Every structure is written in structure tokens, then in C-alpha cells.
Amino acid sequence: MRASILPRYGAPELLTLAELPRPVPGPGQLLVRVVASAVNPVDLEVRSGSKADHITHDFPMILGWDLAGVVEECGSGVARFAPGDRVVAMSAQLATGVGTHAQYVVLDAGLAARAPHTAELAHTAALPLAGLTAHQALDALAPPEGGTVLITGAAGAVGGLAVQLAVARGLKVLAHGRPGDADRLHALGADEAYSSQRPVPPGAADGLLETAGLPRAVAGVRDGGRAVSVVPLAPPVSERGVEVRMSFVEQDGRRLEELSGLVDQGVLTLRVERTYPLAEVGAAHRRLAAGGSRGKLLISPWD
Numbered sequence: 001m002r003a004s005i006l007p008r009y010g011a012p013e014l015l016t017l018a019e020l021p022r023p024v025p026g027p028g029q030l031l032v033r034v035v036a037s038a039v040n041p042v043d044l045e046v047r048s049g050s051k052a053d054h055i056t057h058d059f060p061m062i063l064g065w066d067l068a069g070v071v072e073e074c075g076s077g078v079a080r081f082a083p084g085d086r087v088v089a090m091s092a093q094l095a096t097g098v099g100t101h102a103q104y105v106v107l108d109a110g111l112a113a114r115a116p117h118t119a120e121l122a123h124t125a126a127l128p129l130a131g132l133t134a135h136q137a138l139d140a141l142a143p144p145e146g147g148t149v150l151i152t153g154a155a156g157a158v159g160g161l162a163v164q165l166a167v168a169r170g171l172k173v174l175a176h177g178r179p180g181d182a183d184r185l186h187a188l189g190a191d192e193a194y195s196s197q198r199p200v201p202p203g204a205a206d207g208l209l210e211t212a213g214l215p216r217a218v219a220g221v222r223d224g225g226r227a228v229s230v231v232p233l234a235p236p237v238s239e240r241g242v243e244v245r246m247s248f249v250e251q252d253g254r255r256l257e258e259l260s261g262l263v264d265q266g267v268l269t270l271r272v273e274r275t276y277p278l279a280e281v282g283a284a285h286r287r288l289a290a291g292g293s294r295g296k297l298l299i300s301p302w303d
């Protein structure tokens with residue numbers, strides 16, 4: 001099979017195509033024929049080596065966390081899936097070393113979920129990492145019923161899904177993005193759209209979900225409220241009794257299946273900006289690093 005491999009830490013240009021043996025599923029595992037994967041900020045961090053102090057893997061390394069594809073083969077003991085099933089999954093590549101920028105991926109069946117059937121299969125690769133991150137961070141925030149949440153980076157992958165999930169939970173959503181994002185944020189269901197040109201009123205929200213690397217957004221939380229950040233490089237600092245927590249995404253096939261259901265119910269929309277062939281994963285890294293993407297950057301491993 002073909003895969004995009006990283007021979008050592010460094011620049012996007014290092015990513016190159018390689019022919020590797022097709023992996024074989026063990027007990028409880030699935031072999032998935034990947035239809036699409038996606039690029040996430042963590043891939044850029046792993047590639048550059050900035051995560052190497054925490055976890056290192058052998059080279060060559062395959063990057064990528066998200067996948068959408070079709071089950072090719074099931075290992076022994078897999079009852080939930082059968083060959084031919086359309087699935088999505090998140091592989092925590094940083095922890096497991098299993099990357100998804102390849103034509104085939106083997107992973108534990110418990111990490112997979114049925115793909116939404118109302119969306120083009122390739123586009124559902126936009127869901128796993130960003131969707132699970134948003135879902136789990138909102139759970140950690142646990143705002144009061146009918147309360148108000150401030151979501152930063154709301155036009156981004158995690159933030160955009162968080163806005164839609166929060167609206168579906170009956171919360172009032174204050175969305176913070178770039179000055180040009182207001183229409184987009186309202187289209188996602190936000191009640192108010194804020195930016196550097198229209199600052200959030202101090203203390204306006206019960207809780208903050210921070211996805212943009214803007215720790216000072218904590219000023220928008222009322223006294224004694226809560227802030228949850230998914231950006232460890234720039235954690236908010238507690239003030240006025242605001243409790244600050246970090247949230248780190250965890251693999252969870254069952255939760256992912258709930259998110260698939262929300263796509264089918266029209267609660268979540270999947271936004272895709274562009275699809276790159278496997279040979280151009282490096283170009284997708286450069287595009288993501290440049291900022292301004294307003295949809296996921298997907299990787300098509302068969303082009």
C-alpha cells in the first residue's frame with residue numbers, strides 16, 4: 001500500500017510517498033480501506049518535532065488521526081462491524097504511532113463508528129478528531145442548563161462543531177472568530193458573533209470553550225464560572241474565581257457514533273475546504289499553517 005511517511009522531524013517538504021506492506025488486523029481489530037483522512041494542527045506539531053519531548057516514535061512515521069473508509073477485513077472477535085461497512089475513526093497517532101495518511105489502516109474496532117450515511121463518505125473524515133474534541137470539551141465545561149457559553153476559534157474545525165453542539169444542547173452561544181467570520185458564525189447557529197473589532201462584553205458567559213489560543217478570553221466568563229481550553233500552549237489563567245481546566249481528546253468509538261448520528265439528523269454540518277492527494281500532504285500542512293482555512297483539509301490516499 002501507499003502511505004505518506006515522515007523520515008525525520010522537520011519541514012513539510014520531508015513528507016514523501018512510500019510503498020509499505022499492507023497491515024494485517026489482529027484480534028479485535030479492523031483493516032480499513034481509507035477513502036479520506038484529514039490534516040489537523042497536531043500533525044504539524046508532531047512533524048516539526050515539538051511533541052518529541054513527550055512521546056517519540058520510530059521513523060519513518062505515518063501522520064494523521066482522522067479516517068473515513070470501508071472495512072476491508074475484521075480480526076477475530078469483532079462483532080460490531082463486517083467487511084463493507086462504512087466507518088469513521090480517530091487514531092490517537094501521537095500516543096499509538098498509528099497514522100491515517102495511508103491507503104489502509106489497522107486499528108481497534110472500539111475506536112471506529114458507523115459513518116454518517118447522509119454525507120459523502122470522504123467528507124466524514126472531517127468529523128472524528130474535531131468532533132470528539134468539541135464534544136468532550138463541552139462535557140468538561142458542563143455549563144448550566146440553558147446557560148451561555150463563549151466559544152473562541154468558532155470558525156475553526158473544533159470551534160465550529162462546538163458551536164453546533166452547544167446550540168443543540170439548548171445553550172446560548174457567543175462565538176468569537178475573525179472580523180470577517182460573523183455571517184459564518186451565525187449560520188452555524190451562534191446567537192452573537194464577536195471578534196477583535198467587536199469585543200466580548202466582560203463576564204457575559206457562564207463558561208468559555210477556548211480553541212483559538214486566546215487565553216485572555218477568560219475575561220468573558222462571569223465571576224465563579226468555568227473555562228475549558230484545548231490549547232495547552234496558551235492556557236487561560238484563573239481570575240475572579242473562574243475555574244480553568246484543560247481538555248485532551250480521547251478515542252471513543254461510541255461517542256463518535258453519536259456524532260455520526262448528529263450529522264444524519266442535520267445537527268452537525270461538515271465543512272471541507274479542499275482535498276489533497278497523498279503525495280501532497282506537505283502542501284496541506286503549509287495551507288493549515290498559513291491560517292484562514294474555513295473547512296477541513298482532507299487527504300485522498302488513492303489519488
Ligand SMILES: NC(=O)c1ccc[n+]([C@@H]2O[C@H](COP(=O)([O-])OP(=O)(O)OC[C@H]3O[C@@H](n4cnc5c(N)ncnc54)[C@H](OP(=O)(O)O)[C@@H]3O)[C@@H](O)[C@H]2O)c1
Pocket residue numbers: 040041042129130133152153154155156157158159176177178196211212213214229230231232247248249250291292293
Ligand atoms: N486538546 C486537544 O485534545 C485538542 C484536540 C484538537 C485540537 N486541539 C487544538 O485546538 C486548536 C484548534 O484546532 P482546530 O483543528 O479547530 O484548528 P483550526 O481549524 O485552525 O481553528 C482555529 C481557529 O482559531 C482562529 N483563530 C486563531 N487565532 C485567532 C485570533 N487571534 N482571533 C480570532 N480567531 C483566531 C483561527 O482563525 P484563522 O484560521 O483565521 O487563523 C481558526 O478559525 C489547535 O490549537 C489544536 O492544536 C487540541
